[in-house]
Amino acid sequence: MRGQVLGVDRHSGDGQIAGDDGRRYRFRPEDWSDRHQPAIGALVDFEAASDRALSIYRLPVPANDAIPLLADRPAPRKRRSKFIAALLALFLGALGAHRFYTDRTLSGVLVLALSCTVIGLLITVPWAWIDTARLLGLDHGEFDRRYN
Structure with missing residues (x-):
């Protein structure tokens, strides 16, 4: 399954991934299989086991591809009266x-x-x-x- 890293605790290394299925999956440092450290907003591929993400790998993102990340979404605009x-x-x-x-x-x-x-x-x-x-x-x- 594919997803995006939502957050990582700096001290414990535990984190959360938003899967393409709309569910959230937690992971521990030993679940991370990629040579790069987890980073917020990183697109990943992983195996889902109940609410855990296992065998997590970071997806390569070519510079010319426009993949919208959670952080890149525009904030909702205020409607002024x-x-x-x-x-x-x-x-x-x-x-x-x-x-x-x-x-x-x-x-x-x-x-x-x-x-x-x-x-x-x-x-x-x-x-x-x-x-x-x-x-x-x-x-x-x-x-x-x-x-x-």
Whole structure:
């Protein structure tokens, strides 16, 4: 059976493999038959015996093959809400909360820095109101294209 190494304990050498059948198999250092040490994400071939992986060998992976590893899978994306962004802009916009929420971190830091002074607040409060109106004016498709 084929699988992928999920983890290895550095002290004991015990580890776990995710098999192609969707089950997890544990192994001990004596089950590892390959000359290379086990590594997280390594693709392996092994014999399954109940919940144990035996005779484990690392599979050669050519550099030009695109085999998706568990670690290479993209993290699930957050779905941002247009209305939450607008509420943040309305109530906490002078602190740049809506900018941080929509992953506009640099402009969020700029708004936050400007808000530290009275003159800066005179700039950021109207700016937040304009952003509230702009966010509410976007249709959902446009908001998703820009921020999701």
